[in-house]
Amino acid sequence: MIFFNPxxxxxxxxxxxxxxxxxxxxxxxxxxxxxINKINExxxxxxxxxxRSSHQFANRVQDEMAKSRNEVKNLxxxxxxxxxxxxxxxxxxxxxxxxSLGLEKGDGVIISDKEHNSNLIPWxxxxxxxxxxVKVVESNEDNTFNLENFENAFSVGKIKLVSLVHTxxxxxxxxxxxxxxxxxxxxxxxxxxxxxxxxxHKEVNIRNPDIDFLSFSGHKMLGPTGTGVLYGKIDLxxxxxxxxxxxxxxxxxxxxxxxxxxxxxxFEAGLQDYANLIALGESCKYLKRVGLKxxxxxxxxxxxxxxxxxxxxxxxxxxxxxxxxxxxFSFNINGKDMHHVSKILDTSANIMTRSGAHCVHSWFNKxxxxxxxxxxxxxxxxEEEAQMFVEEINKIISx
Amino acid sequence: xxxxxxxxxxxxxxxxxxxKYRKLTKDAFECxxxxxxxxxxxxxxDDRIKAQLTGKILKFSPKFAKVxxxxxxxxxxxILILFAWxxxxxxxxxxxxxxxxxxNGPESxxxxxxxxxxxxxxxxxxxxxxxxxxxxxxxxxxxxxIGSADAELTIIEFxxxxxxxxxxxxxxxxxxxxxxKGRVNFQFKTFKIPQHNxxxxxxxxxxxxxxxxxxxxxxxxxxxxxxxxxxxxxxGLADRLELDKDQFKExxxxxxxxxxxxxxxxxxxxxxxPGTPTFFINEQKIVGPKPFKTFRKIIDKExx
Numbered sequence: 001m002i003f004f005n006p007x008x009x010x011x012x013x014x015x016x017x018x019x020x021x022x023x024x025x026x027x028x029x030x031x032x033x034x035x036i037n038k039i040n041e042x043x044x045x046x047x048x049x050x051x052r053s054s055h056q057f058a059n060r061v062q063d064e065m066a067k068s069r070n071e072v073k074n075l076x077x078x079x080x081x082x083x084x085x086x087x088x089x090x091x092x093x094x095x096x097x098x099x100s101l102g103l104e105k106g107d108g109v110i111i112s113d114k115e116h117n118s119n120l121i122p123w124x125x126x127x128x129x130x131x132x133x134v135k136v137v138e139s140n141e142d143n144t145f146n147l148e149n150f151e152n153a154f155s156v157g158k159i160k161l162v163s164l165v166h167t168x169x170x171x172x173x174x175x176x177x178x179x180x181x182x183x184x185x186x187x188x189x190x191x192x193x194x195x196x197x198x199x200x201h202k203e204v205n206i207r208n209p210d211i212d213f214l215s216f217s218g219h220k221m222l223g224p225t226g227t228g229v230l231y232g233k234i235d236l237x238x239x240x241x242x243x244x245x246x247x248x249x250x251x252x253x254x255x256x257x258x259x260x261x262x263x264x265x266x267f268e269a270g271l272q273d274y275a276n277l278i279a280l281g282e283s284c285k286y287l288k289r290v291g292l293k294x295x296x297x298x299x300x301x302x303x304x305x306x307x308x309x310x311x312x313x314x315x316x317x318x319x320x321x322x323x324x325x326x327x328x329f330s331f332n333i334n335g336k337d338m339h340h341v342s343k344i345l346d347t348s349a350n351i352m353t354r355s356g357a358h359c360v361h362s363w364f365n366k367x368x369x370x371x372x373x374x375x376x377x378x379x380x381x382x383e384e385e386a387q388m389f390v391e392e393i394n395k396i397i398s399x
Numbered sequence: 400x401x402x403x404x405x406x407x408x409x410x411x412x413x414x415x416x417x418x419k420y421r422k423l424t425k426d427a428f429e430c431x432x433x434x435x436x437x438x439x440x441x442x443x444x445d446d447r448i449k450a451q452l453t454g455k456i457l458k459f460s461p462k463f464a465k466v467x468x469x470x471x472x473x474x475x476x477x478i479l480i481l482f483a484w485x486x487x488x489x490x491x492x493x494x495x496x497x498x499x500x501x502x503n504g505p506e507s508x509x510x511x512x513x514x515x516x517x518x519x520x521x522x523x524x525x526x527x528x529x530x531x532x533x534x535x536x537x538x539x540x541x542x543x544x545i546g547s548a549d550a551e552l553t554i555i556e557f558x559x560x561x562x563x564x565x566x567x568x569x570x571x572x573x574x575x576x577x578x579x580k581g582r583v584n585f586q587f588k589t590f591k592i593p594q595h596n597x598x599x600x601x602x603x604x605x606x607x608x609x610x611x612x613x614x615x616x617x618x619x620x621x622x623x624x625x626x627x628x629x630x631x632x633x634x635g636l637a638d639r640l641e642l643d644k645d646q647f648k649e650x651x652x653x654x655x656x657x658x659x660x661x662x663x664x665x666x667x668x669x670x671x672x673p674g675t676p677t678f679f680i681n682e683q684k685i686v687g688p689k690p691f692k693t694f695r696k697i698i699d700k701e702x703x
Contacts, residue, residue, distance in 0.1 A: 339443065340450040340468075347454025348464075395461050399453065399468045 004294035010380050012286075021351040021385045026169050026197060026328060026358075026376030029222050031283075038282040039224060042275035050274060051248070061274050068281025072229055075284040076214065077205045083237065085230040085264040086277050090196040091118035093215030093230030094163065096267060097192055098122035100240040101161065105131035108157035110189075112137045112145065112175070113366065114168045117359045119194045123163065133157040142319040143168075145175040147183070154187045161190045166198040170360045171318025172303075172328025172376075174198060181209035190236070196220055200378075201299060201326055203292045212236055223283035224276035230267070237263045244269040295379040299327030302377045305386040313397055317372050327377035330358075332369075333397055341373045341396055349392045402448050402475050403430035403440070405482050445475075498696045500689035505697065508673065508686050520687040522674035523562040523592045533671035536679050538586055541659060543614045546576040546584030552680070552701055554583065554694075557590040557667040559675040560601035560621040561628060568676045568688035569622050575694050583698055587618070588663040590675050597628050599660060604633035606656035611642045 010016050012032040022030060042064070048057030050065050069084045078084060087093045099122075103109070109123050113136050126132045135153045140146045153159070162184045167174040177193065184191040192213035198204055200221035206214055213236070218227030232240070242249060242260060246269045250258040260266045287295070303322040306329045311320055314331040318324070333341055342355035357364045357371040364371055375389060407427040413420035426442035433440045449471045457464035467474060492502035492511070500519035502511035508520040536555050544553070556572065558565035572585055589602035601621055608617030620636045621628070637647040650656070670679065678685040683697045 337446065337450075339446060340453070343447060343450030344454040344457060347451050348457040395457060395464075398461065399457075399465045 004291060004298065004379070006298060006380060006382055009290060010382075013380055016380060019350055021349065021381070021388060023375040023377060023381065023385075023389065024352045024354050025200075025378035025381075026220070026374060027354050028225070029200060029220050029378060030380065031224070032222055032286055034286055035222055035224065035279045035282045038279040039275045042278055048274075049271065061278075064278040064281075065272070065274065068278050068284075071281035071284040075204075075288065076199070076231055077207055078231055079207070080234050082263050083231055083234050085232065085237070085267045086272060086280075087215070087228040087230050088226050088273075089118075089217045089219070089228040090116075090194055090215045091228075093213075093228055094119055094192070094194060095122050096230055096243045097161075097163075097213050097215070097232070097240070098126060099243050100267075101190075102241060103130060103132050103160060106133065106158060108133040108135055108159040108161075110135045110137060110150070110153045110159055110162045110164075112164050113139055114143065114170055114173075114360060114363050115163075115165055116169055116194060116196070117361065118196075119163055119165060120362060135159070143171050143317065144173055144319055144324065145180075147176065147179055150180065151183055154183075154189070159187060159189045161192060163192040164194070166193040166195045166204070167201065167326055168318075168360075169197045169328070169358055169376075170363060170374075171330050172197075172325035173318055174202070174324075174326060177211070178209040181211065185210060197326075197328075200287070200295075201292070202296045206231055218276070218280040218283065221283055222286055223280040224273075226273055227276045227280045229280075234263065237267075240267075242266055246270055248272075290379060296326065298379050299377045299381075302381055302383065302386045303327055303329055305383060306375065306390065309390040310393055314393070329375045329377075330372045331375075332372050333393070336396065336399070338371050338373045341393075344396055344399075345373075345389075345392055348395075349388060351389055351392060402445050402478070403427045403434070403442075405475075405479055406444065406448065407431060497692075499685070499693045501687070505683065505685040505689060505693055518567075519689050519693075521564045521567075522676065522687050523559055523564055523595060524674035525592060525668075525672075534666075534669040535682060536588070536666050536670040539588075542586050542588050542663065543609055543618070544584050544586055545572065545615065545618070547581035548584070550579075550582055550584035552579075552583045552698065554585045554698075555679040556585050556587050557663075557670075557672045557675055557677045557679075558587055559590055559592045559595060559598050560605060560618075561595035561598045561625065562592055562675045563625065564674075564688050565676040566622045566625050568678075571688060571691055571694065574691045575698070578691070578695070579698065579702075582702060585678075588667065589660050590667040590672055590677070591660065591664045592675060597630070600630060600633065600651075601628055602660045603651055603654060603656055604636070606659060607647050607650035608637065608640065608642060610650055610655075611646065613640050613642055616640055 012034065013030050014033055015030050046057045046060035048055065048061045050058060050061040052058065069081045072084045073081050087096065103126055109132060111119060111123060111134060123134045127134050133156060135156050137150045137153050138146060162180065164175055164180065166177060181191055190212040192215065193211055195204060195214050195216040197220065199216040212233055214231040216229055219225040249261050249266045249269045251261055252259045300322060303325060307320070307322040314333050317330040332338055338355040342353045345351040345353055354374045355371060358374055407424065410420045410424040410427055414424045423444065426444040430440040430442045430444050453464050453468045456467050495504045496502045496511060496513040499505040500514065501507050502513060503509045508522050510517065511520065514520065538553055538555065575583055591602065592598045605614060605617055605621060608614050617636060617640060624632060633651065634648065637644060673686060676688060680697045681701055685693060685697070
């Protein structure tokens with residue numbers, strides 16, 4: 001087991017020299033110096049295009065991009081580098097599948113009632129435009145996944161795809177992917193996961209349980225903004241239609257026709273964000289060095305502090321047990337506006353949280369709520385910070 | 400809504416220099432319009448200000464933060480009233496400065512931010528306490544008239560020949576006379592300023608020159624050579640105007656017009672003159688060497 005010392009890792013994050021407590025990691029993670037340096041490296045040492053030219057800079061970019069793709073592949077235990085498609089973010093990955101899978105009228109897609117807009121709107125759009133069926137699986141009362149409801153959802157229409165959030169950004173609940181994968185494949189459907197909140201916080205192995213598509217963002221996993229990944233099994237990727245086309249997506253073209261590139265290039269249209277995509281590989285390396293198991297355990301330890309001190313005083317969203325909510329503590333205080341609470345935390349103690357509907361408007365609308373305050377933890381947060389958060393929340397409760 | 404109203408002008412001014420405040424100005428404006436049209440303010444600006452304010456106070460005092468959070472609306476109204484009052488005060492100040500040369504009005508010699516050196520309002524002050532009930536000064540035949548004798552309006556000036564601020568007002572007096580082309584004149588009454596050396600003596604010398612019908616020239620020379628004033632200089636100026644030297648000397652040494660000078664000063668005290676120069680345009684008072692437009696504003700009203 002890799003030794004983990006939160007105080008030591010904090011030294012890798014230049015921004016943590018500021019007197020802040022950063023609890024908005026579900027939205028954006030901070031960046032270690034290694035990732036920042038890697039971005040700079042591209043601009044200071046080998047600024048060029050990959051593939052298009054053959055000079056030394058171009059070759060270096062090509063190599064670095066390949067290394068980065070390989071790092072991502074290793075992080076999720078994919079079989080082939082070609083199964084890694086670089087995108088701008090999770091949303092783009094999901095949209096790619098939604099628009100390329102060839103769904104037609106009457107085809108069904110199963111989602112849960114806790115999906116981020118990025119895994120809801122693409123399906124609703126297809127429902128409007130093509131007449132696909134979107135089946136929403138209702139969660140248990142404590143917001144955990146209801147497998148019975150899930151299984152029943154297959155009785156409606158011809159289910160082609162199950163597209164679910166892996167770990168919810170709303171309450172931190174991780175869905176039982178092993179069971180979900182088995183049920184999905186028993187019904188000959190494909191499984192896609194929105195892994196934006198799981199990849200940065202826990203070990204994800206796409207071969208066990210068996211996952212067909214997986215989409216996640218770089219910016220939540222120490223990587224640069226504007227980077228993301230769509231994993232797809234190689235055979236499935238080959239069958240997908242192209243989504244955005246143009247430069248880099250074709251081998252040849254005439255005025256009448258074109259010959260499409262191999263996977264994954266056919267899905268990576270236009271000039272790529274080389275500097276940031278190369279640095280994304282560096283963030284994967286960093287996560288592995290810290291150890292995703294360590295990260296998961298540390299977040300749980302911090303969430304226990306928040307839960308034990310505050311669960312009886314606030315209205316918690318999701319199950320009470322911190323073990324079920326990973327690093328997320330989403331709550332409301334009776335009589336206090338969520339935005340007020342978040343702003344007061346920021347102003348009085350430099351504690352940064354997020355308030356609002358967290359892009360899960362559908363869930364809040366269903367529960368007749370406007371939103372919540374969300375404290376989302378990461379491995380560079382400390383127990384002292386958690387205690388300070390508790391103190392400040394107690395002060396706000398007494399206002 | 401209340402703080403949006405306050406924030407609007409502040410952000411609008413800051414928005415000239417920073418894009419960040421243009422967005423906030425838009426929010427404040429939208430909030431104001433929606434509230435005025437009985438719709439819900441959706442910008443959340445008021446809420447953001449409330450939370451930010453509470454957070455800042457919470458750092459130092461949870462007790463005051465609680466008061467702020469729970470009575471935010473009331474506090475906002477109080478601040479709004481203070482703000483409106485201060486805007487009104489500033490407006491009046493600007494108006495007064497524009498027309499009277501002092502933020503506090505024509506009668507004031509107090510500090511004015513627009514005239515920090517106080518050049519429009521400086522006077523030679525007296526130490527004595529004036530009576531609580533003031534009596535309007537009156538024109539007297541024995542005091543000299545500067546300007547056309549048959550003018551419609553006579554301004555009474557209480558001045559001192561040894562006072563630099565009375566001297567500073569002299570060109571303004573001339574400007575008034577020239578501007579109104581015979582419709583306005585001044586009656587100069589001497590007002591003794593004890594702390595000014597030769598205040599009384601210079602007034603006496605002017606009276607002695609008047610006896611020989613050379614008042615106006617002597618009046619001008621007294622101000623022209625104000626810094627060099629001495630008993631000998633008064634005789635020298637008389638010489639220069641070719642006055643009867645013996646008559647002037649006797650008049651001066653016997654203090655022939657002491658009673659007249661004392662009477663003028665007393666009239667000034669009863670009229671509430673705080674120092675020199677002080678002008679009376681009928682019932683309106685101007686204190687200090689205020690700019691021409693201050694005189695014009697009052698004179699135009701009186702001449703109507």
